[in-house]
Amino acid sequence: MKFSDLKTSGHWPTLLTAFLYFDVSFMVWTILGALGAQIGGTLGLTPEQKGLMVAVPYLSGAFIRILLGMLVDRIGAKNTGIIAQLVVIAGMTVAWLVGLHQFSHTLMLGLVLGVAGASFAVALPQAGRWYPPNMQGLVLGLAGAGNVGVVIDAILAPRLAAAYGWSSVFGFALIPLILVLLLYVFISKEAQVKVKKKTLRDYVNLLKEKDAHWFCFFYTISFGGFSGLAASLIIYFTSEFHLSPVDAGSWAAICTLVGALGRPVGGAVADRLGGIRALNVFFTIAALSLAFAAYAGSLPMCAAGFFLASGAFGMANGSVFQLLPQRFARDIGVMTGLVGCGGGLGGFMLASSLGYSKGLTGSYLAGLLGFSILCVLALVGLSLVKIRWRTTWGALAEARI
Numbered sequence: 001m002k003f004s005d006l007k008t009s010g011h012w013p014t015l016l017t018a019f020l021y022f023d024v025s026f027m028v029w030t031i032l033g034a035l036g037a038q039i040g041g042t043l044g045l046t047p048e049q050k051g052l053m054v055a056v057p058y059l060s061g062a063f064i065r066i067l068l069g070m071l072v073d074r075i076g077a078k079n080t081g082i083i084a085q086l087v088v089i090a091g092m093t094v095a096w097l098v099g100l101h102q103f104s105h106t107l108m109l110g111l112v113l114g115v116a117g118a119s120f121a122v123a124l125p126q127a128g129r130w131y132p133p134n135m136q137g138l139v140l141g142l143a144g145a146g147n148v149g150v151v152i153d154a155i156l157a158p159r160l161a162a163a164y165g166w167s168s169v170f171g172f173a174l175i176p177l178i179l180v181l182l183l184y185v186f187i188s189k190e191a192q193v194k195v196k197k198k199t200l201r202d203y204v205n206l207l208k209e210k211d212a213h214w215f216c217f218f219y220t221i222s223f224g225g226f227s228g229l230a231a232s233l234i235i236y237f238t239s240e241f242h243l244s245p246v247d248a249g250s251w252a253a254i255c256t257l258v259g260a261l262g263r264p265v266g267g268a269v270a271d272r273l274g275g276i277r278a279l280n281v282f283f284t285i286a287a288l289s290l291a292f293a294a295y296a297g298s299l300p301m302c303a304a305g306f307f308l309a310s311g312a313f314g315m316a317n318g319s320v321f322q323l324l325p326q327r328f329a330r331d332i333g334v335m336t337g338l339v340g341c342g343g344g345l346g347g348f349m350l351a352s353s354l355g356y357s358k359g360l361t362g363s364y365l366a367g368l369l370g371f372s373i374l375c376v377l378a379l380v381g382l383s384l385v386k387i388r389w390r391t392t393w394g395a396l397a398e399a400r401i
Contacts, residue, residue, distance in 0.1 A: 027173070062348065087112065090112075091112030121337050150230040217342065237251050237252060259310030261314070266319045280379060285309070286308075288308075
């Protein structure tokens with residue numbers, strides 16, 4: 001398989017606009033994390049409050065993904081994406097013009113920003129439905145690589161905030177939001193495939209499948225690890241190493257870029273080696289790297305640990321979505337919502353636990369080691385399911401398992 005196959009096997013303009021839509025949405029979804037140190041300083045927030053502030057968008061987005069997943073099947077991915085983008089634009093406009101004056105205001109904005117995070121349930125099915133099974137790992141990895149938006153956040157948001165004030169950053173963010181919305185409206189298309197309309201009963205029924213729980217768990221760790229780090233690293237670096245928000249943003253961008261770009265790489269690796277084998281490697285690296293970062297005594301060594309962990313989590317994201325269409329091909333829309341919900345909950349769990357760890361113990365050590373242990377549990381889970389997966393549905397799959 002070659003990248004040139006993307007032009008002949010599907011509709012690459014839709015893949016491109018799905019990437020851009022997810023990119024700017026992810027940028028906005030994590031904007032409170034990028035501005036967390038500056039907002040926290042202005043409003044006098046505690047470590048626990050900072051952790052909740054950057055985590056609430058993940059919690060909100062986790063459940064809104066299910067709603068958007070159902071809307072995708074009823075009114076189409078494109079219409080759903082347009083509506084979601086308009087809601088996000090409205091929320092950002094209010095935050096820009098009215099401002100955030102207390103902790104509760106940051107939480108209210110976080111709830112709205114969850115709609116941006118839920119774009120995952122729109123962009124991935126819209127792109128994936130255009131391409132055959134043997135290309136799902138690469139295609140969904142490319143569409144999901146829109147999470148590179150968090151890198152843009154880390155680089156630009158603290159600098160714009162330092163120059164113009166952090167409230168103005170919400171206004172600046174409206175520019176790419178509106179431009180991408182226009183491209184999405186005029187370029188993206190719906191795949192002409194028959195889609196069964198999802199209901200809440202469908203989600204409940206799928207949750208009776210034990211494999212659904214395993215996929216949700218694996219993605220809770222992989223996407224939760226990547227997104228939780230992305231939301232927390234600027235606050236972490238300013239707190240632990242006394243960096244300015246701008247310098248902390250540069251270090252955070254370096255750490256998260258590899259995770260953002262790693263998603264399509266992880267999907268392609270899984271296409272070639274098999275998703276189970278790829279996940280074993282990535283979760284092992286993530287567990288060791290988080291523990292290393294937790295105990296590192298210097299900024300470069302700590303950043304190296306986060307760099308490796310972020311990259312491993314990003315590639316694990318792509319590997320999970322290489323496996324998912326093979327197991328749940330007929331229910332990929334529902335499973336995308338369920339698995340995406342798990343990923344959002346994982347991001348909330350890591351970001352909030354880091355805040356509480358710092359507030360209650362004076363250190364981030366417990367939060368980082370706790371998530372490292374979850375990576376080990378994911379490895380245990382893979383060892384429990386691999387033989388059954390490979391000898392049942394995996395034996396009939398059109399891709400390596």
